[in-house]
Amino acid sequence: MSNDQDLIKLYSARILALAADIPHLARLEAPDATVNRRSPLCGSSVTVDVSVKDGVLAAMGQDVKACALGQAAAAITAEAAVGAPLDVVETGRDQLKAMLKGKGGVPDAPFDGFEVLTPAVEYKNRHASILLCIEALAEAMATARTNA
Structure with missing residues (x-):
C-alpha cells in the first residue's frame, strides 16, 4: 500500500466526521477540576473541565486544539465518558494505550468507539x-475525587 493510501485510510471519513462534531466543547463555569495536557511532539493540546457527582462524571467541558485524530479521540471520549466512574475511564485509557501499542484490542464499552482509530497503531x-x-479526563476526575 502506498503512503498516500495509508494516509487516506488513517484519515477516514468517519474520523473526520468525529473531528468535526466534538461534544461538550463548552468549558464548565464551576468545574470540580480542570486539567490541561499538551503533546510536545505535535503541539496538540486539550483542557478538560469535570463535574463529578456520586463518583461518576456528571458533566465535562473541553477545549481541543489538536489534529484530526486528537479531535476524533476527544469526540469519542466525551461521548462515552459522561455517566462513567473514574475506574471505567482509567480502564478505557489503559486499553486505548495498549491498543495503540499493538498489545491489546479495542477498548471495552463505553470506549469501544476508539475502534475507528485502529489504523493509527502504525503511526506512533x-x-x-x-x-x-x-x-x-482521568487526571481531572482523580483530582476532583481527591478535592471532594
Whole structure:
C-alpha cells in the first residue's frame, strides 16, 4: 500500500466526521477540576473541565486544539465518558494505550468507539495526540475525587 493510501485510510471519513462534531466543547463555569495536557511532539493540546457527582462524571467541558485524530479521540471520549466512574475511564485509557501499542484490542464499552482509530497503531507519532483527552479526563476526575 502506498503512503498516500495509508494516509487516506488513517484519515477516514468517519474520523473526520468525529473531528468535526466534538461534544461538550463548552468549558464548565464551576468545574470540580480542570486539567490541561499538551503533546510536545505535535503541539496538540486539550483542557478538560469535570463535574463529578456520586463518583461518576456528571458533566465535562473541553477545549481541543489538536489534529484530526486528537479531535476524533476527544469526540469519542466525551461521548462515552459522561455517566462513567473514574475506574471505567482509567480502564478505557489503559486499553486505548495498549491498543495503540499493538498489545491489546479495542477498548471495552463505553470506549469501544476508539475502534475507528485502529489504523493509527502504525503511526506512533500520533499516539500522544490521541491519548490527550482521555488522559486529561482521568487526571481531572482523580483530582476532583481527591478535592471532594
